[in-house]
Amino acid sequence: xxxxxxxxxxPLYPAEYANKLYGMVRRNIQGPIRFVCLTDDPTGxxxxxxxxxxxxxxxxxxxxxxxxxxxxxxxxxxxxxEGDWLFLDLDVIVTGRLDDFFDFEPEKTFVVMQxxxxxxxxxxxxxxxxxxxxxxxxxxxxxxxxxxxxxxxYNNEQIYISRTVSEMTFWPDEWCALFKTHCVPPMPxxxxxxxxxxxxARVVAFPGDPNPPDALLGIWPAKKxxxxxxxHILPAAWIADYxxx
Numbered sequence: 001x002x003x004x005x006x007x008x009x010x011p012l013y014p015a016e017y018a019n020k021l022y023g024m025v026r027r028n029i030q031g032p033i034r035f036v037c038l039t040d041d042p043t044g045x046x047x048x049x050x051x052x053x054x055x056x057x058x059x060x061x062x063x064x065x066x067x068x069x070x071x072x073x074x075x076x077x078x079x080x081x082e083g084d085w086l087f088l089d090l091d092v093i094v095t096g097r098l099d100d101f102f103d104f105e106p107e108k109t110f111v112v113m114q115x116x117x118x119x120x121x122x123x124x125x126x127x128x129x130x131x132x133x134x135x136x137x138x139x140x141x142x143x144x145x146x147x148x149x150x151x152x153x154y155n156n157e158q159i160y161i162s163r164t165v166s167e168m169t170f171w172p173d174e175w176c177a178l179f180k181t182h183c184v185p186p187m188p189x190x191x192x193x194x195x196x197x198x199x200x201a202r203v204v205a206f207p208g209d210p211n212p213p214d215a216l217l218g219i220w221p222a223k224k225x226x227x228x229x230x231x232h233i234l235p236a237a238w239i240a241d242y243x244x245x
Contacts (some may be wrong), residue, residue, distance in 0.1 A: 002031050003085045005073075008039040008056045011065050015044030018089040022049050023245040025095035028202075036081065039210035046245070058144050067157045069144070070126060074161075075138035082176055084109075088203070089127040091211050093242045096202035101130060101171070108169045109135040111157060113176040113205065121172055123162045128176050139164050174200040178207070179215060187230050197237040212243045 004025055006016055009050060018037045025035060026048070035049050040053035055072035057064055073087065086101050088094075104111060109132040112124030139161060143150065154160040177183065183195040183204065195215065197204065206212055210233070211219045218235035222228045 002099075003034045003035055003036070003081075003083060003086045003088050004029075005036045005038065005081070006090055007054055007070060007073075007087075008037055008090055010039070010040070010112065013090045015042075015046075018049060019046045019245050020095075020243055021025050021088060021090055021092070022244055023047060026087070028094050028096065028098045030099055031129075036085075038081075047080075048121050058145055060134075063147075067126070071140055071143050071157055073131065073133075074136055074140040076134045076140070077090065078133050083129060084131055086130050087126070087128070089205065089207075089224065091206045092127055092202050093203055093206075093212050093239060094202065095197055096175075096200070098202060099177075101110075102200070104130075104171065105169055108167065110165055110167055111169045111171060112162075113203075114170050114173060115162075116178045116181045122168075123159055123205070124168060124170070125178070125205065126158050126161065126174075127172070127207060128203050136165055136167075153183055174198070175202045177201040177204045179204050179210075180206075180208075184233055190233055192234070194234045197238055212239050216240055216243070 006021055007178060021190035022035050026033065037045060037049050038054040039045070039049050039051050040054045045051055053055065055075065055078065057069050057072050059068055113127055115123040115125040120143065150160055177198045179195070182198050182201070184190055185193040185195065206215065214221065215233060215236045216239040218233055220231040220233050222231040
């Protein structure tokens with residue numbers, strides 16, 4: 001049984017994201033799966049997804065509802081869950097087979113995507129990672145009592161995990177891609193060249209903006225006028241081939 005988990009809290013990502021993520025996962029894994037969505041609102045989530053309460057972290061706002069909330073996965077126990085799980089952010093698209101993510105170095109307790117915005121610095125991107133429940137509880141246990149000093153040293157949970165975990169392994173580089181890094185052409189080519197999917201990528205992550213439905217339409221949200229010069233993409237029509245139920 002291959003086990004997959006995602007997290008959905010608050011209004012940012014509607015049920016559509018969980019439903020499409022399940023569809024992409026199901027099409028790209030052979031055999032039985034258990035797909036869990038940790039959520040505070042199961043409304044509209046398709047029946048094949050097992051919805052469980054989304055764990056919280058006792059941090060001051062707004063940190064309690066940012067990426068730091070993902071640290072709750074590192075608690076010594078997660079109700080109704082055990083063993084190894086593949087975590088996927090809601091805003092990724094699955095573009096290839098995922099079976100290898102479960103078979104890759106199975107003895108490892110934490111395998112993660114390289115953070116391609118800081119390559120070679122030993123930092124993981126927690127859009128895509130496999131973890132063993134209860135194996136590294138100190139990451140969770142230290143968060144609340146030491147949060148002030150943690151925040152002074154690390155500006156996001158990915159760096160905190162990467163600098164704290166006792167064991168970290170990266171997926172093969174070609175398996176996981178960042179949309180803005182690997183798909184969007186550099187300036188000025190992005191003004192006339194369509195973003196392309198890396199041929200060997202199994203998962204494409206979309207941290208920040210744009211999200212998959214925006215990139216599909218060629219929308220890169222930018223509040224400041226000067227950022228619209230470089231935050232420009234053409235519609236990536238190929239996303240529709242993958243980002244669907």
